Amino acid sequence: MNTLLWFQRDLRVDDNPALNWALQQQQPVIAVYIHSQKEDTPWAIGAASRWWLHQSLTKLAAALLPYNIELQFINASSVASISQLATDYEIDKVVWTSRVEPQRRICETTIENNLLNQGITVKRFKDELLQHPDAFLTASKDTPYRVFTPFYKKLRAELQLQNHQRSNTAYKHDSLRLAEKLTESVSLEQLELLDAHHWQHKLQQHCSPGAESAYKKLETFINEALPDYVTKRDFPAISATSTLSAHLHFGEISPRQIVDALAPLIEFEGGNAATAAEAFLRQLIWREFARYILWHFPATAVEPMNPKFNTAFWKKDDSSLKLWQRGQTGIAIVDAGMRELWQTGIMHNRVRMLAASLLTKNMGIAWQQGAAWFWDTLVDADLANNSMGWQWVAGCGVDAAPYFRVFNPDTQALKFDKQRTYINHWLNTLKTEALPVIDLASSRNDALYRYNQLIKKNNSVLPQEKKQCP
Numbered sequence: 001m002n003t004l005l006w007f008q009r010d011l012r013v014d015d016n017p018a019l020n021w022a023l024q025q026q027q028p029v030i031a032v033y034i035h036s037q038k039e040d041t042p043w044a045i046g047a048a049s050r051w052w053l054h055q056s057l058t059k060l061a062a063a064l065l066p067y068n069i070e071l072q073f074i075n076a077s078s079v080a081s082i083s084q085l086a087t088d089y090e091i092d093k094v095v096w097t098s099r100v101e102p103q104r105r106i107c108e109t110t111i112e113n114n115l116l117n118q119g120i121t122v123k124r125f126k127d128e129l130l131q132h133p134d135a136f137l138t139a140s141k142d143t144p145y146r147v148f149t150p151f152y153k154k155l156r157a158e159l160q161l162q163n164h165q166r167s168n169t170a171y172k173h174d175s176l177r178l179a180e181k182l183t184e185s186v187s188l189e190q191l192e193l194l195d196a197h198h199w200q201h202k203l204q205q206h207c208s209p210g211a212e213s214a215y216k217k218l219e220t221f222i223n224e225a226l227p228d229y230v231t232k233r234d235f236p237a238i239s240a241t242s243t244l245s246a247h248l249h250f251g252e253i254s255p256r257q258i259v260d261a262l263a264p265l266i267e268f269e270g271g272n273a274a275t276a277a278e279a280f281l282r283q284l285i286w287r288e289f290a291r292y293i294l295w296h297f298p299a300t301a302v303e304p305m306n307p308k309f310n311t312a313f314w315k316k317d318d319s320s321l322k323l324w325q326r327g328q329t330g331i332a333i334v335d336a337g338m339r340e341l342w343q344t345g346i347m348h349n350r351v352r353m354l355a356a357s358l359l360t361k362n363m364g365i366a367w368q369q370g371a372a373w374f375w376d377t378l379v380d381a382d383l384a385n386n387s388m389g390w391q392w393v394a395g396c397g398v399d400a401a402p403y404f405r406v407f408n409p410d411t412q413a414l415k416f417d418k419q420r421t422y423i424n425h426w427l428n429t430l431k432t433e434a435l436p437v438i439d440l441a442s443s444r445n446d447a448l449y450r451y452n453q454l455i456k457k458n459n460s461v462l463p464q465e466k467k468q469c470p
């Protein structure tokens, strides 16, 4: 008999509980990655992320060979493929790491039910998260958290820094026989993850996918940048953040592995090292919160958490949207960010907030349109973080920024890019900067008027207390 190991967003060998479990079964492991674009619609993976995925799968396939496991690729629906594989290849056990995205959860439940009906053992791990959303509820009402701070406090208080049992993938794998080749498998190239647009030529200069790169980045970040994380993380010209988001998204590194690396700083070093590690941990917990919200409120991937912000609230303005996408708004720091995004597949968090604020508040364009552009162009495009980030800025999400917070991108640029290092770097191809397509002061007033009207119309109060930025 064979064990089927289904890789999704856990593309690493080290400390991977699903891989470890598969190895422990002491029978050949059929390892598959299933690319199911249709099944994932409307959240089929975007162009920049597909490039990252291609690289990541190449690295994973190589890392699995010493375990006598060949990673095989299937280009079809996961629901149809897994049941069929189980029937055709004498599979009696199937194991995978679960995901949080709504459509993936539906597919996983269907797959699990099908397999159980076929008499097959199913093992699912929840290693993508530090908590389990169903078991993590408010004490007073037993309902999901909607506000970050109490969520953070509870998770931080319960988070065990030391008692983590690492999955030991060295477990007797030498004795395993290589599983047979699946007739329905295709080559990695046949998954057609690489775009005809040849993004790879740009992206490969800035990104290095794969688990090995993630571990190196984490180590360098902890040694060199973490001490200044609190004071410098908002400055886009400075390499002060970890740049681990895409690695985390694809599971090349797990949040638990990062907590393990931070633990000694918090537990033994204290002082500035502990403060910096706590600040970084807090950002990881924002990631947890985004996943938690998506889990409990799956519609927030496409709809605002606050239903008052229906489509009628937003303006339809395709030409302004295009200028924003191309980095041609004439607002320097936003244009710089949009060009950074187009060139590298990455954008600094502070600039993401400014770009999102300009689009949704000053321009009045729906957050979903900005989120869709990010989805296609970010290498770290992540349904949970992206939807939460956009709704937070637009003021329509759970625990959102107050509606009257309309970032002034020029003031923000003076504060966080005073020497214009970041702006000049990304706008240096422009002979002259374009005139702003929007007047910041009047569009701010317009936004405040529209948000106020919405509040009056619905006779409700939108969140107004001071909120911390994610």
Ligand SMILES: Cc1cc2nc3c(=O)[nH]c(=O)nc-3n(C[C@H](O)[C@H](O)[C@H](O)COP(=O)(O)OP(=O)(O)OC[C@H]3O[C@@H](n4cnc5c(N)ncnc54)[C@H](O)[C@@H]3O)c2cc1C
Residues within 6 Å of the ligand: 233, 241, 242, 243, 244, 245, 246, 248, 249, 283, 284, 285, 286, 287, 288, 290, 347, 348, 349, 350, 352, 353, 356, 374, 378, 380, 381, 382, 383, 385, 386, 387, 389, 390, 393, 470
């Ligand atoms: C409009 C908007 C859209 C966004 N879209 C995405 C997205 O598609 N994918 C994505 O991973 N992040 C997204 N973010 C969050 C954040 O911008 C990135 O996670 C961060 O810039 C990644 O850089 P880093 O790894 O160097 O972060 P670090 O500062 O080193 O933080 C460490 C990790 O914590 C998590 N994290 C940090 N900030 C946030 C945050 N605000 N919300 C949730 N998790 C966070 C990330 O996993 C990050 O890798 C978005 C933010 C905004 C405002």
